[in-house]
Every structure is written in C-alpha cells, then in structure tokens.
Amino acid sequence: MSFSPHPLSTPGCNSIQEQRDRWEIKRSRTAKQLVRTEQRYCQQLELVTTFFVEILKAKGTLKQDIRESIFSTIKAIHSANQSLLIHLENGYFGKGFDKFCSHLHHYNTYVDNIYNANKVLGIQLKKNKAFRHFKKLQEARPEFNNQKLEDLLQLPIQRIDQYKHFLEDLTSNTSPHNPEFEQLSRAVTAVCMVFQRIQDNTQYHENHLQLCRVQKLLKGRKLKVLAAGSTQPITISPNPKEQVILEYLTLSNVPHMARRHHQIVQIFQGWSLSLRKINKLHYLCLSRVLHHLATYSHQVPDHYPRLCQLPPLVALHAQQPPRPSERNHNSMHRT
Structure with missing residues (x-):
C-alpha cells in the first residue's frame, strides 16, 4: 500500500x-x-x-x-x-x-x-x-x-x-x-x-407639470405666474391662497429653493400658527416643497426636522370640513 x-x-x-x-x-x-x-x-x-x-x-x-x-x-x-x-x-x-x-x-x-x-x-x-x-x-x-x-x-x-x-x-x-x-x-x-x-x-419636468396644474387653478386671474425656477421678485396678491401658490412656484427650482430656506420657514411657520386657513392646496404645496427639501436637508439642518412635523397637522385639517361655528363666523365676516 x-x-x-x-x-x-x-x-x-x-x-x-x-x-x-x-x-x-x-x-x-x-x-x-x-x-x-x-x-x-x-x-x-x-x-x-x-x-x-x-x-x-x-x-x-x-x-x-x-x-x-x-x-x-x-x-x-x-x-x-x-x-x-x-x-x-x-x-x-x-x-x-x-x-x-x-x-x-x-x-x-x-x-x-x-x-x-x-x-x-x-x-x-x-x-x-x-x-x-x-x-x-x-x-x-x-x-x-x-x-x-x-x-x-x-x-x-x-x-x-x-x-x-x-x-x-x-x-x-x-x-x-x-x-x-x-x-x-x-x-x-x-x-x-x-x-x-x-x-x-x-x-x-415633474416640477414643471406641477406648475402647470397650479396655473390652471389661477386661470382667469390677471396675475401672471413665473416659470419654474425663476429668481425674479414678484408682486404677491393679498389673497392668502394666491400668496402660498406663488411662493411655491418661485421656489420650484430645487437648488434655489434650498438657498431661500429662511423664506420657506417663515411661510410654513405662518401656516402652523394659523391652521384654520390651510386647505388641500396648501397641503399639496407644502408636501412638494418638503419632498424637495429632503434632498437638501443638509443645507437646512436647523429647520428641516421642525418642518417635517407640519404635514400631518396640515393634512388633518385639510381633510376636515369647517366647524359650524367657523361657517357662521365666516359668513358674518363676509356680510
């Protein structure tokens, strides 16, 4: 062997x-x-x-x-x-x-x-x-x-x-x-x-399509809406809904939006202090802006976590019909 x-x-x-x-x-x-x-x-x-x-x-x-x-x-x-x-x-x-x-x-x-x-x-x-x-x-x-x-x-x-x-x-x-x-x-x-x-x-391209959809909501008004990504100043209507829409449109360019985050914070803080004025269109704009800011969250470290707490509150209010007392108050205010 x-x-x-x-x-x-x-x-x-x-x-x-x-x-x-x-x-x-x-x-x-x-x-x-x-x-x-x-x-x-x-x-x-x-x-x-x-x-x-x-x-x-x-x-x-x-x-x-x-x-x-x-x-x-x-x-x-x-x-x-x-x-x-x-x-x-x-x-x-x-x-x-x-x-x-x-x-x-x-x-x-x-x-x-x-x-x-x-x-x-x-x-x-x-x-x-x-x-x-x-x-x-x-x-x-x-x-x-x-x-x-x-x-x-x-x-x-x-x-x-x-x-x-x-x-x-x-x-x-x-x-x-x-x-x-x-x-x-x-x-x-x-x-x-x-x-x-x-x-x-x-x-x-998605931002542009979103701009076009919001433009349709402003159809018939004399106010002209700027193209997506514009950095030029605009004249804002005193109407709260138009103001929110136009602020959103001017910030639809993502890098430019990140640079103007202080203005975004002021807008959103105003919304959080006056939730009764928020509707579904406001929530749509807020969701889109926060989605873009997520990519640039490192540029807004102090504000982004606080802003992320707003959408649930906004969505909750946007889905609820106004209370009877609010309807009466609004009708009295219009008269």
Whole structure:
C-alpha cells in the first residue's frame, strides 16, 4: 500500500480562492449579459439611424431643425456604442468603457433634449400627414418587430441606467489588483453623473407639470405666474391662497429653493400658527416643497426636522370640513 504525497493547504487559502472563484463566476455572468444586451441595443439604434434619420434626411420630409429636435445626437451615440461593442466582444471591458466615457457628452445632450423631442414628435404626428404616414410604414417593417419610434427614442435614457448597474457589478467583482479595476471605477463615476443628470431632469419636468396644474387653478386671474425656477421678485396678491401658490412656484427650482430656506420657514411657520386657513392646496404645496427639501436637508439642518412635523397637522385639517361655528363666523365676516 503506497501513499502519494499531497501539498497541505490551509483553510484560509481555500476560502480566499473560493471567494475569487465566486467573483470570477459573477463577473463572467455579468460580462455575458452586458455583451448580449449591447448587441441588441446597437441593433435598435441602427433601426432609428437607418430607417428614420438617414431616409428622412434624404427625402426631406422633415426640416433639418425639426429632425434634429426629434433625433438629437442619436447618430453619434450609435457610432460610440458600435465602438464600445467591438471592445466588449473582444473582452476589453475596462479599455472599452474608458474610451466610451469620452463620448458621454452625446448622451448628456440627448438627455437634456428628450422631453423637447417627445413634444416635437407629438406635434409633427398631429400636423404632418406625410411624416405620420412615413412613420407608420417604417414601423411596419419586419426589422422593427412591432417596436414604435417613441419607444426606441427612450432607449439611450434606459441604457444609462443599465450601464450603471452593469459597471457596478463588474467593478465589485473585479480584483483591485486587476488592471481593469481603475478603468471600470472611472467609468462608474462618469456614468453615474449622466444618470444623476437624468434624475435631475425628470424632477425638473415633474416640477414643471406641477406648475402647470397650479396655473390652471389661477386661470382667469390677471396675475401672471413665473416659470419654474425663476429668481425674479414678484408682486404677491393679498389673497392668502394666491400668496402660498406663488411662493411655491418661485421656489420650484430645487437648488434655489434650498438657498431661500429662511423664506420657506417663515411661510410654513405662518401656516402652523394659523391652521384654520390651510386647505388641500396648501397641503399639496407644502408636501412638494418638503419632498424637495429632503434632498437638501443638509443645507437646512436647523429647520428641516421642525418642518417635517407640519404635514400631518396640515393634512388633518385639510381633510376636515369647517366647524359650524367657523361657517357662521365666516359668513358674518363676509356680510
């Protein structure tokens, strides 16, 4: 009976190697998914550039300024992603994203224009019969697989979110000693900046929609309401409800709102001292402002905790009908 010698291995070495193996498995899985989705993404971008941008330019169905308003920098994005795909398919993830990040300004331009693009596209579909017919014919092609142009135009926005998750997974499963680690880390930072830009634009768009809804409540009045984010002083009506609405509208730009937190505190303190004057519209404005201030709470540390105590009181009062004694008092005051 013979025994062959085997090298002894310590438990610590085994656990480290097992951890590295798990990292490699996760990294390989993420890499394959990234390549597969990037191939599909480039195919979809090619549909837009080939069957819409190039043909519309050749036919002259849309004017150049309108065409650029709708499609923005999608051709440049397609070119940058084709180069990225070549690197990914060859396994050069760090190098590929390192070069790709130098083209992210095309995504920034596209992100800033997306809401205007949707608006212009909607107008053209209503007013331009030739473009409406052209769009219908192109979307009927088998290559589109029932995909609409509106959905395809949203893909670069959605892809940034996907890049963020893919890069975070790749970086977390890459050894710090790997040459690609620093390249992937830089790519994560760059993509996260574009992602934050998308979030900020979405929030600004929601603020604008909120402004439009409140403007409808002031319909018929001679007072003009400023656009969201305006820093210009305004003449405030003595009507308490209008005053609250207009103060809210002038503070709808979040960074500017944080800088003017002392004025917000004065408004809200006035509300807390006179809860009987608060209605559902006041509560709506208060909730929106507090929601934005939550992001900038580090800039208003002394006031934000106290302000957060107001919404429950305001909501409670806004949901309750006035008491009979208050109705009588108000009617006597009006007479």
